[in-house]
Amino acid sequence: MRYLDLGTAKKISKIGLGTWQFGSREWGYGEGYAAQEAQAIVSRALELGVTVFDTAEIYGFGRSERILGRALGEKLESVFLATKILPVLPVAPVVEQRAVASANRLGARRLDLYQVHQPNPVVRDGTIMRGMRALQRVGLVGEVGVSNYSLARWRAAEDALGSRVLSNQVRYNLVDRAAERELLPHAESAGRLVIAYSPLAQGLLSGRYQADSPPANRVRAANPLFLPENLRRAGDLIAVLREVADAHSATPAQIALAWVIRHPAVVAIPGASSVQQMEGNAAAADITLTEDQYRALEAASARFRPVTGPAAVLRLARTRFGGPSGRR
Ligand SMILES: NC(=O)c1ccc[n+]([C@@H]2O[C@H](COP(=O)([O-])OP(=O)(O)OC[C@H]3O[C@@H](n4cnc5c(N)ncnc54)[C@H](OP(=O)(O)O)[C@@H]3O)[C@@H](O)[C@H]2O)c1
Numbered sequence: 341m342r343y344l345d346l347g348t349a350k351k352i353s354k355i356g357l358g359t360w361q362f363g364s365r366e367w368g369y370g371e372g373y374a375a376q377e378a379q380a381i382v383s384r385a386l387e388l389g390v391t392v393f394d395t396a397e398i399y400g401f402g403r404s405e406r407i408l409g410r411a412l413g414e415k416l417e418s419v420f421l422a423t424k425i426l427p428v429l430p431v432a433p434v435v436e437q438r439a440v441a442s443a444n445r446l447g448a449r450r451l452d453l454y455q456v457h458q459p460n461p462v463v464r465d466g467t468i469m470r471g472m473r474a475l476q477r478v479g480l481v482g483e484v485g486v487s488n489y490s491l492a493r494w495r496a497a498e499d500a501l502g503s504r505v506l507s508n509q510v511r512y513n514l515v516d517r518a519a520e521r522e523l524l525p526h527a528e529s530a531g532r533l534v535i536a537y538s539p540l541a542q543g544l545l546s547g548r549y550q551a552d553s554p555p556a557n558r559v560r561a562a563n564p565l566f567l568p569e570n571l572r573r574a575g576d577l578i579a580v581l582r583e584v585a586d587a588h589s590a591t592p593a594q595i596a597l598a599w600v601i602r603h604p605a606v607v608a609i610p611g612a613s614s615v616q617q618m619e620g621n622a623a624a625a626d627i628t629l630t631e632d633q634y635r636a637l638e639a640a641s642a643r644f645r646p647v648t649g650p651a652a653v654l655r656l657a658r659t660r661f662g663g664p665s666g667r668r
Contacts, residue, residue: 341389342625344607346506346533349482350420350452354601355625356392357385357618358537358609363403368557369613374400374407381618382411386419388622394509394535394609395446396424396457397438402445409446421446422453422535424487424509427460427468435471439480451475455485455509459493469500476503485509485535491522504532512536512606514545514577514596514641515565527605536600539608541565545596547578564652567659573646580640584633590624593617597624599637 342354361367363374382393393412395404405423412419423442425435443451454475456468475481486497487509498505508527512519512534519534527534540546544565549555551568560566565574581592588595593610600608601624612618629637647655 341622342601343391344533344604346531348420348452348506350418351391352420352533352607353389353391353625354607355390355597355622356394356420356422356535356607356609357382357390358611359393359395359404359408360399361404361611361613362395362407363400365400366558367611367613373613374403377614378407379411380615381612382408384615385618385622386412386415388619390622391418391420392422392535392607392609393419394422394537396426396455397442397445398424398426398457402441405442405445409448412446416446416448420452421448421450422455422485423451424455424457425468426457427463430456430460430463430465430468430471432467432471432474435468436474439471439475443480450480450482452482453485453507454481454483455487455507456489456497458488459486459490465493465497465500469497469502472501483507485533487535487537491526494523494526507533507535509535509537509609511538512600512608513539513541514581514599514637515541515574515644515646517641524603524605528603532605534603534606536606536608539597539600539610540593541596544571544574545578545581546591546593547582561659562656564648564656565646567647567652567655569655570646570652574644577640577644580636584629584637587633588627590627591620594620594624594627595629595633595637597621598627598629599634601625602629602634 344352362378395408472484483506485507551571554566585592585595610621
């Protein structure tokens with residue numbers, strides 16, 4: 341495992357573990373996964389040197405936090421524990437109550453990173469950051485983070501907090517590279533962190549899914565990337581991933597992760613449906629892509645043009661509810 345040094349109290353691993361999957365109905369992994377596999381995934385992640393564990397109060401309506409806290413047990417104190425608040429009513433007293441509730445579900449004395457899950461469209465960050473400041477003062481929160489923030493809003497949040505907002509958790513993978521425009525250069529120059537979520541594009545980049553065998557669960561049924569047409573269009577990108585993977589005796593998923601974390605200011609938090617996947621993901625931290633391989637992946641990523649926008653929404657609806665092209 342490799343680590344990033346940003347002066348935090350605990351080490352930050354380049355590959356972390358995302359736990360939206362823990363106890364969330366929408367991923368459809370079932371009760372056996374929530375009760376046993378999740379525990380085994382966390383135990384193995386710890387053995388492999390993973391320190392970043394990411395959850396949120398909204399995942400499984402608190403269940404993910406409970407499962408993660410139980411699985412970490414006494415190791416809670418040694419990992420970089422990250423959770424998130426959904427800023428529905430982002431006033432200071434509510435923020436403080438919600439942090440305490442998350443810490444209780446996790447069984448943690450301290451939240452190493454407390455993130456605002458998404459920007460509130462109507463309330464600016466002054467009020468929420470007042471709560472965050474109080475939480476830092478009493479020691480319940482170590483670092484403050486945001487998620488799905490633009491650079492301008494990340495900076496404004498930092499002004500409102502009056503100290504660093506360590507990280508911005510955003511989607512970043514070979515299919516969605518919007519973070520490269522502003523967020524990554526800023527993070528690198530200012531000593532901040534981008535936490536890449538969906539680094540495998542929710543499994544698309546594993547190469548496991550084809551137009552005639554898309555994944556079946558609610559999360560991916562709502563994700564236009566998994567439309568049969570887009571799975572077809574992704575063929576070229578998957579082929580390049582496979583080619584690079586063969587050169588490293590690795591898998592396409594590992595190469596997709598190695599590509600994401602090549603940037604010095606980025607850590608990735610893939611979710612995993614099995615211990616084996618998590619092992620593969622952790623091992624990706626030690627893969628070094630050559631410049632040529634990196635560029636070849638970048639070029640393949642630029643060639644991938646998925647159907648998006650209203651056209652994709654229409655096709656998703658047809659796929660879901662039937663209709664002329666939905667049955668194909
Ligand atoms: N802040 C936010 O708004 C936000 C949004 C989304 C996610 N997140 C966080 O980011 C984490 C990761 O994102 P995500 O779950 O959306 O997407 P992801 O990590 O790109 O995809 C996870 C899925 O990919 C498949 N997979 C994982 N490792 C694999 C491997 N080695 N080989 C083959 N397939 C593999 C698994 O699904 P199958 O085995 O079923 O194919 C797994 O459930 C979440 O758990 C959550 O903590 C945050």
